[in-house]
Amino acid sequence: MPELPEVETTRRGIERAARGRRIAELRIYEHRLRWPIEAAMPAQVIDQQIAAVERRAKYLLLRLSRGTLILHLGMSGSLRLLPRETERLKHDQFDLFLDSGMSLRFNDPRRFGSLHFTIEDPAQHKLLRSLAPEPFDREFNTDYLYRITRGRRAAIKQVLMNGRLVTGVGNIYASEALFRARINPRRSARRLTRTECARLVRAIRAALQAAIKAGGTTLRDYVGTDGNPGYFRQKLFVYERDGKPCRVCDNLTRKITQGQRSTYFCPNCQH
Ligand SMILES: [Zn+2]
Secondary structure, three states: OOOHHHHHHHHHHHHHHHOOOEEEEEEEOOOEOOOEOOOOHHHHHOOOEEEEEEEEOOEEEEEEOOEEEEEEOOOOOEEEEEEOOOOOOOOEEEEEEEOOOEEEEEEOOOOOOEEEEEOOOHHHOOOOOOOOOOOOOOOOOHHHHHHHHOOOOOEHHHHHOOOOOOOOOHHHHHHHHHHHHOOOOOOEHHHOOHHHHHHHHHHHHHHHHHHHHHOOOOOOOOEOOOOOEOOOOOOOOOOOOOOOEOOOOOOEOEEEEEOOEEEEEOOOOOO
16 A cells, blocks of 8 residues: 555646646546546646645645646556556556646546545645645644553554654554654554654654655555655565564564554664
8 A cells, every 4th residue: 555655746746747847637537436426527627737746645636727736546546647649557546647737647546536626725625624644744843742652552553654653654654653763663662752752753754754754655556746656665664574684683573463554663762
């Protein structure tokens, strides 16, 4: 599943090509995505200029001269920038043709992605208005993490994965951030000290930043905007390294299951 760094990488990849361009046509091949694409949408966006490409959590926002397109890549979606005459592939669901002769083409085999258009403030859109803060928001800070972990018996790893508390951390980066913060993923969240919360906030941001810098990490389905596989393997500390020596202390990295998801950690470095 594309995680926050992949979405940010996609945003950066398309921004240069899309900003300032006019939409020549939105051509939809499959309306039935996670939610149906409204039939009126192509007429609403035609001839509009793309003023900016922004991101809120894992949503891409194409700010138009009047209104905003809100795109989610879903489980398996990818957005590529292609010359408009490029032959279509199976699972290409729509084309956003630009006046430059290029197209933003959305491919999504599992059709869990979505496309909405709103002329209102997108922050108030039903998909966005109740999103929890994401790690790069100012709101997500030591005080916030300390507050939301009080009274929570759940393991800290699972609190980081709880989308109602924080959005966009994801399974890979939860493991990586806990390693960087030297906190054992099984620790009860409410036992974290304020100092540890501060360390963890910094570690989450650092883990995500490293991935964005490397161009996104995710494993299978992601394709970069240039059509190349987007998982330039960055150097991960613990993720999928079970049984291998810890990069810091040489003890063996372990894998456990928490909430049906794999967690990787070093029992020697993380307490
Ligand atoms: Zn270690």
